[in-house]
Amino acid sequence: MAIQTKMRKDLILLKDLSTEEINHLLDRGDFWADNPNSTISSAPRTVANPVIVNLFFEPSTRTRFSFELAAKKLGYHVLNFDARNSSTTKGETLYDTLRTFEAMGVNTAIIRTQEEGILQEIAPQVEVSLINAGAGANEHPTQGLLDLLTIRQEFGHLEGLKVAIIGDVKHSRVANSNIVALSKFGAAISLAGPEQWMPTEIDSNVQISSVDDALNDADVVMMLRVQSERHALTNTIDNYLESYGLNKTRFAKLKDNTIVMHPAPFNRGIEIDGDLIERSNSRIYRQVANGVAIRMAVLELCNAG
Amino acid sequence: MAIQTKMRKDLILLKDLSTEEINHLLDRGDFWADNPNSTISSAPRTVANPVIVNLFFEPSTRTRFSFELAAKKLGYHVLNFDARNSSTTKGETLYDTLRTFEAMGVNTAIIRTQEEGILQEIAPQVEVSLINAGAGANEHPTQGLLDLLTIRQEFGHLEGLKVAIIGDVKHSRVANSNIVALSKFGAAISLAGPEQWMPTEIDSNVQISSVDDALNDADVVMMLRVQSERHALTNTIDNYLESYGLNKTRFAKLKDNTIVMHPAPFNRGIEIDGDLIERSNSRIYRQVANGVAIRMAVLELCNAG
Amino acid sequence: MAIQTKMRKDLILLKDLSTEEINHLLDRGDFWADNPNSTISSAPRTVANPVIVNLFFEPSTRTRFSFELAAKKLGYHVLNFDARNSSTTKGETLYDTLRTFEAMGVNTAIIRTQEEGILQEIAPQVEVSLINAGAGANEHPTQGLLDLLTIRQEFGHLEGLKVAIIGDVKHSRVANSNIVALSKFGAAISLAGPEQWMPTEIDSNVQISSVDDALNDADVVMMLRVQSERHALTNTIDNYLESYGLNKTRFAKLKDNTIVMHPAPFNRGIEIDGDLIERSNSRIYRQVANGVAIRMAVLELCNAG
Incomplete structure (x- = not known):
């Protein structure tokens, strides 16, 4: 059947997906965004009734709930495994844990881990589908996809758009996933933020600039969360909003149709002025809604056949 | 459609409900109590398939499970958010958390919080329905409703009944909700317990008396849990059963058709002699069963339209 | 109806089941093992839509998920109560907790506890079905049943088989359940392991021997997990694989059709050489799959009528 050619076993890195595959996911994401309560898959x-397990080795609330809700809306069974609190996994490898869930009949494992590269290593050894829900500072592919979906809904295309990504680009799997995905579709990307947070290697469609230069002419502004739990940055944070954040002055200079995005949770008054969260050109809650929609599309893809 | 005139967005305080609305809820609660396994809503x-999130900032087992089971019996999807353990909510306001769940597609949030007044403040700002599952020492409306249901099942009416509420009335949201609800229906309420646990302001249908006076002629006896986690009361507790609790001597003096209630969990041998829990005129487990039934009715109301 | 004669209220100890009842469960387990995604019960x-509650007073991941998945595949509602973290259960007896869940409408409670004997004591006092998911060092009946199912799938019968059980037999509810169940069906059992881990009383069909003698001629080898959280055994563990474990030398001497079993989670390199986990005569992951199947059979039995 034709559909089987679209089926993927795993979704680990966006860079492994063709633009055709990504467009297929965005089309299905659009369907679910428009029909969130449809019961027709x-x-x-x-x-x-496929079974998924949420296997989170790092804390997460919204990503886990987003996958859980996506699965439940599709009529899947959901097991939630808070791996941080489990004594059973002590000393057990991720491979052994996955083989056990596979034997139980789990079809798809949604995994968040700090270990980069481990999912690519294990995927060929197991039958259960692996979906990367965030791995180290590396990639967070469903976040990249939901951001693409949000932008495409706005502009109808991705090619040629100017996207500013502001903040801790270096340690952000959100930024990294977006750079990978946007680059595939020919967007021009400007990065800005504290110098120590800028990546050391960039591609030709990416440039590093000042915050104000990045915002100038941007079609899309992506503000990144200051991950204060990862940094000892008190001094920087004191002036962060004025130095690098999206404050009202910078916001007023944006083009009329520029959209503002943030992966959430946001720190009001740090990377973004709290009053801007719900302005008419903010797409922050649209991103949350699209997160459920795109995860429905990803689950469909990994469980189709 | 006529049904839409009954729909409420939120259930935050019983005092905001008309007696007509309460009677409608009790009627539906009766239906579910009689037909707990009906699949017809x-x-x-x-x-x-509405989606609810259980959002508990204070520990609770039975109230959370009661809502979860009510929702599942109605075919709703349930997300359980143990907000105490979440690192994501650190620094995030309840408003931001609710807006996020709303964007995900959650229809109803069941909230327990220590912050009194916050639900009333947020409700008009969000589209998601808010159901108060206990807020500070203030109100616990579904507990009040299930208690009304239990009493109405017994006596067929609420008007004119004599209800004794014994224990820490001042800090009990259970007591407060019952006083509000029973007063709407014209019951006469007697409060008793240690002096420091009596409220400072009472309405004309309420009186403060001794435990024995309160029990005399009572149609309904509500014993409150001694919340030892809130009080340093070791001395008082040592003699609590004899001084203020429902012991066998007091129990023997009750009228034949008096019913005994307790919101549970109970402390056997403190506020109530353990042997009385399952006496024929105890309605303690009936209250638990009615809790699921009334929450089904409340969820229906907030998701009807 | 004939089916009602097969219905059991509780499953607490395998020794209380007749061989006829066990065979019925194994037959249904076989059905679910062969048709894991059947939606026909x-x-x-x-x-x-029966309701189960998972009530675990000891940590467990795989047993809890196995029951949860079994129940969900049958279309049951599942409540997960992590009793270790509950403040509500402090001071509340198991009896009171169960009566509360019963009043809520829960049909079956799956219980893991350290208190041996408590389920037998409470079962006659409550209407809710009790399923023992592991009680102290005593019995773990669904583990025994899934092991019987795994062996019967292989050999077509249980009578006359030689089964070696190696490790901490004395403190293992897995071993104990298997000894009880296998003995009912006429298997010959050899126990081996450190002397202090051997039981003090054994039946006539059971013998204690050296590891190598136990493995010689065995049709089935059951390796038990070294429960290092229960023992201060550092010295013993250092040489455990060579002294008592299933290493490659011992494995090479097994008969061609001998199957290797382990209740999992396993300690690679302690009680079993990690390379042997997925050898062709290992049934370790088959046991995991059978765990879900047999629990579906048990849930059916306790909810049939």
Whole structure:
């Protein structure tokens, strides 16, 4: 069947997806965004009621709930495994844990881990589908996809758009996933933020600039969360909003149709002035809604056949 | 449609409900109490499978499970957010958390919090329905409703009944909700317990008396839990059962058709002699069963349209 | 109806089950093992969508998920109560907790506890079905059943098989359940391991021997997990694999059709050489799969009528 050519076992890195595959996911994401309460899933499934396990080795609330809700809306069964609190996993490798869930009948494992590279290593050794829900500072592919979806909904295309990504680009899997995905579609990316947070290697479609230069002419502004739990940055944070954040002065200079994005949770008054969160050109809550929609699309893809 | 005139967005305080609305809820609660395994929900829904989130900032087992079970029996999707353990909510306001769940597609948030007044403040700012599952020492409206239901099942009416509420009335949201609800229906309320636990302001249908006077002629006896986690009361507790609790001597003096209630969990041998929990005129487990039934009714109301 | 004669209220100890009842469970387990995604449950139910609560007073990941998945595949509602973290249960007895869940409408409680004997004591006092998910060092009946199922799938029968159980037999509820169940069906059992881990009383079909003697001629080898959290055994563990574990030398001497079993989670390199986990005669992951299947059978039995 034709649909089987679209089926993927795993979704680990956006860079492994063709633009055709990404467009297919965005189309399905659009369907679910427009029909969040539809009970009709177009894709044939390998089993009637697939089972997913949320396997989070790092704390997460919204990503886990987003996957859980996406799965439940599709009629899947959901197991939530808070791996941080489990005594059982002590000394057990991720491979052994996954083989056990696979034997139980779990079809898809949603995994967040600090260990970069481990999912790529294990994926070929197991039958269960692996979906990367955030791995180290590396990639967070469903975040990249939901951001693409949000931008495409706005502009109808991705090619040629000017996207500013502001903040801790170096340690942000959100930024990294967006750079990978946007680059595939020919967007021009400007990065800005404290110098020590800028990446050391960049591609030709990416440039590092000042915050104000990055915002100038930007079609899309992506503000990154200051991850204060990762940095000892008290001094920087004191002036962060004025130095690097999206304050009202910078906001007033944006083009009329520029959209403002943030992966959330946001720190009001640090990387973004709290009053801007719900301005008419903010797409921050649209991103949250698209997160559920795109995860429905990803789950469909990994369980179609 | 007529049903829409009954729909409420939120259930925050019982005092905001008309007696007509309360009677409607009690009628539906009676239906679910009589038909706990019915799969037919009479009320049209805004969406086929509403989503609720249990958002508990204070520990609770039975109230959370009661809501979870009520929702599942109605075919709703349930997300359980143990807000105490979440690192994500650190620094995030309740408003921001609710807006995020709303964007995800959550229809109803069941909230327990220590902050009194916050739900009333946020409710008009969000589209998601808010149901108060206990706020500070203030109100616990579904507990009040399930207690009304239990009493109405017994006596067929609420007007004119004599209700004794014994214990830490001042700090009990259970007591407060019952006083509000019973007063609407014209019950006469006697409060008793240690002096420092009596409220400072009472209405004309309420009186403060000794435990024995309160029990005399009572149709309904509500024993409150001694919240030892809130009080340093070791000395008082040593003699609590004899001084203020429902012991066998006091129990023997009750009228034949008096019913005994307790919101649970109970402390056997402190506010109530353990042997009385399952006496034929105890309605303690009936209250638990009614809790699921009334929460089904409340969820229906907030998701009807 | 005939089916009602098969219905059990509780499953607490395997020794209370007749071989006929066990065979019935194994037959249904076989059905679910062969048809893990069937949505047809043959057994009439007391209610359309039974409710189970997982009530675990000791940590467990795989047993809890196995029951949860079994229940969800049958279309049951599942409440997960992590009793270790609950403040509500402080001071509340298991009896009171169960009566509360019963009043809520829970049909079956899956319980893991350290208190041996408590389930037998409470079962006659409550209407909710009790399923023992591990009680102290005593019994773990669903583990025993899934092991029987795994062996029967292999050999077609249980009578006359030679089964070696190696490790901490004395403190293992897995071993104890298997000894009880296998003995009912006429298997010959050899126990081996450190002397202080051997039971003090054994039946006539059981013998204690050296590891190598136990493995010689064994049809089935069950390796037990070294429960290092229960023992201060550092010295013993250093040489455990060579002294008592299943290493490659011992493995090479097994008969061709001998199967290797382990209740998991396993300690690679302690009680079993990690390379042997996925050898062709290992049934370790088959046991995990059978765990879900047999628990579906047990849930059906306790909710049929």
